[in-house]
Amino acid sequence: xxxxxxxxxxxxxxxxxxFEAANYGSLxxxxxxxxxxxxxxGEAKDISILGTYGITKVLHFNEALLTNFDxxxxxxxxxxxxxxxxxxxxILAHDYSGKAVAPILAAKLDVxxxxxxxxxxxxxxxxxxxxxxxxxxxxxxxxxxxxxxxxPNAVEKQTFSETLSTEAFSCEIPxxxxxxxxxxxxxxELSLTEADIVVSAGRGLKGPxxxxxxxxxxxxxxxxxxxxxxxxxxGWRPHHEHVGQTGLAIRPNLYIAxxxxxxxxxLAGVNGSKVIxxxxxxxxxxxxxxxxxxxxxDAFEVxxxxxxxxxxxxx
Amino acid sequence: xxxxxxxxxxxxxxxxxxxxxxxxxxxxxxxxxxINPYDEWYALVRALELKEANGGNxxxxxxxxxxxxxxxxxxxxxxxxxxxxxxxxxxDALFIAKQIxxxxxxxxxxxxxxxxxxxxxxxxQVGGMVxxxxxxxxxxxxxxxxxxxxxxxxxxxxxxGIELIETSLPFVxxxxxxxxxxxxxxxxxxxxxxxKPLNIVPAFEASNATEIKSFTLPPAKTGCKYVDADNxxxxxxxxxxxxxxx
Numbered sequence: 001x002x003x004x005x006x007x008x009x010x011x012x013x014x015x016x017x018x019f020e021a022a023n024y025g026s027l028x029x030x031x032x033x034x035x036x037x038x039x040x041x042g043e044a045k046d047i048s049i050l051g052t053y054g055i056t057k058v059l060h061f062n063e064a065l066l067t068n069f070d071x072x073x074x075x076x077x078x079x080x081x082x083x084x085x086x087x088x089x090x091i092l093a094h095d096y097s098g099k100a101v102a103p104i105l106a107a108k109l110d111v112x113x114x115x116x117x118x119x120x121x122x123x124x125x126x127x128x129x130x131x132x133x134x135x136x137x138x139x140x141x142x143x144x145x146x147x148x149x150x151x152p153n154a155v156e157k158q159t160f161s162e163t164l165s166t167e168a169f170s171c172e173i174p175x176x177x178x179x180x181x182x183x184x185x186x187x188x189e190l191s192l193t194e195a196d197i198v199v200s201a202g203r204g205l206k207g208p209x210x211x212x213x214x215x216x217x218x219x220x221x222x223x224x225x226x227x228x229x230x231x232x233x234x235g236w237r238p239h240h241e242h243v244g245q246t247g248l249a250i251r252p253n254l255y256i257a258x259x260x261x262x263x264x265x266x267l268a269g270v271n272g273s274k275v276i277x278x279x280x281x282x283x284x285x286x287x288x289x290x291x292x293x294x295x296x297x298d299a300f301e302v303x304x305x306x307x308x309x310x311x312x313x314x315x
Numbered sequence: 316x317x318x319x320x321x322x323x324x325x326x327x328x329x330x331x332x333x334x335x336x337x338x339x340x341x342x343x344x345x346x347x348x349x350i351n352p353y354d355e356w357y358a359l360v361r362a363l364e365l366k367e368a369n370g371g372n373x374x375x376x377x378x379x380x381x382x383x384x385x386x387x388x389x390x391x392x393x394x395x396x397x398x399x400x401x402x403x404x405x406x407d408a409l410f411i412a413k414q415i416x417x418x419x420x421x422x423x424x425x426x427x428x429x430x431x432x433x434x435x436x437x438x439x440q441v442g443g444m445v446x447x448x449x450x451x452x453x454x455x456x457x458x459x460x461x462x463x464x465x466x467x468x469x470x471x472x473x474x475x476g477i478e479l480i481e482t483s484l485p486f487v488x489x490x491x492x493x494x495x496x497x498x499x500x501x502x503x504x505x506x507x508x509x510x511k512p513l514n515i516v517p518a519f520e521a522s523n524a525t526e527i528k529s530f531t532l533p534p535a536k537t538g539c540k541y542v543d544a545d546n547x548x549x550x551x552x553x554x555x556x557x558x559x560x561x
Binding site: 095100111193295 | 326328329330331334335352353354364386407408409412419431432434435436437439440441442443444445446447448452453454455468471472473474475476477479481482483486492493494498523524525526527528529530531532533536539540542543544547550551553554555558560561
């Protein structure tokens with residue numbers, strides 16, 4: 001019995017979601033009285049940092065035959081690593097990689113999978129979000145081995161100081177028909193799904209030319225920018241900024257919504273946020289019901305003042 | 316070219332979510348059911364575009380009871396050629412994936428499309444599971460697909476960017492925003508849908524790997540703390556010292 005965690009990397013560095021998965025997996029291992037092992041695939045800088053997330057052992061698959069991300073291959077490596085350490089729980093982040101790999105693992109191992117966990121398992125049950133954040137379900141995994149993918153902010157970060165042992169790991173991987181030709185990343189932009197703070201705006205901004213102050217506020221806060229669906233649909237903002245039921249679902253520490261009324265579909269994508277601030281001219285906007293803090297006022301007056309106030313705080 | 320589009324039934328996006336039977340079942344009273352948006356807007360419409368460009372056949376595949384027939388007919392009205400419904404319960408993703416894989420083993424397809432997730436259980440599981448059960452390549456969260464003979468070029472969403480992927484037929488994908496634009500069925504489509512074949516397929520023997528024990532609603536917010544528009548400093552103060560969010 002042990003816990004295996006897939007810690008994904010991007011350009012040779014662990015992703016924020018990988019740390020969340022490591023932290024969650026270590027807490028599962030602690031509760032089960034067992035140890036937490038991470039599987040690392042490809043180049044990875046500073047592997048020892050995983051010790052501060054509670055990992056005691058790393059299996060490092062670092063071979064040239066896996067030059068790019070192919071979920072079929074990654075799944076096979078995780079399966080072999082799980083066999084090696086007799087893992088009974090496998091943890092992945094509920095991110096772009098985890099969503100690709102976890103279902104393949106579950107089908108190949110013929111075991112139960114719960115995706116999008118928001119709390120530690122209790123026995124064989126795991127709590128996850130359903131109905132796009134409008135509710136939670138507690139799901140029992142009926143197989144002896146369980147696979148769980150974890151949402152950001154599912155559990156509080158614990159501080160561990162484990163000493164890691166790293167072991168080179170190798171196994172046969174299947175030849176597949178999939179090749180990654182190119183990876184395009186917006187280099188200096190903060191990833192919306194990984195950002196701790198998100199500043200979002202909607203139709204209340206009246207036009208794309210008014211987003212300067214939103215970007216400035218985001219810059220001052222070290223935040224990512226997002227938008228509501230209508231704004232993406234009319235082309236004021238790029239589609240990848242659209243958060244909501246049919247866009248991205250995000251779970252930042254702080255979500256600031258400016259000029260967004262808060263339709264149920266928008267709330268579904270953001271109500272996992274820890275703290276919600278709403279700024280809207282309409283005191284009746286439904287978003288205020290889901291907010292922790294609210295300002296009824298004109299964004300064109302409030303946002304510049306907010307930028308100044310944040311600058312003052314940071315100074 | 317044969318394309319199978321797997322569609323799921325989902326509550327309309329504006330639905331108010333409630334539970335019954337001591338919070339163990341979703342309360343369907345007053346709920347309007349639709350084709351899961353990702354399955355319809357992106358997977359189905361892209362399949363129809365590819366068929367229009369390259370010829371072939373688009374089958375919609377659903378798992379569930381007869382109560383799903385209206386959404387299957389809608390998919391036929393949008394333009395699918397025929398449909399199959401596997402008459403099985405839908406309580407567990409792996410069970411559903413095994414149903415679909417069994418169907419595809421006896422009815423092989425060049426392309427198998429799913430939406431990226433359903434808007435009710437948000438699993439994002441069945442597509443990947445089917446690919447594994449059939450040993451086919453899997454492209455998750457695909458936002459673009461172009462075909463050149465049996466070679467496919469895809470874009471897939473990743474953290475903070477996109478990946479350009481090449482693979483060959485057959486493969487499985489889950490479709491995300493960007494793949495296509497939603498289509499509204501026209502009167503001719505609606506009339507034609509009535510007579511298009513909808514085959515009922517018996518369930519494949521399998522067991523459930525998971526079971527939903529209960530549902531809960533998120534705790535209601537304790538109430539919004541209002542700050543005066545002329546006192547923005549106070550908001551920053553609360554966010555720093557009370558919420559500890561900045």
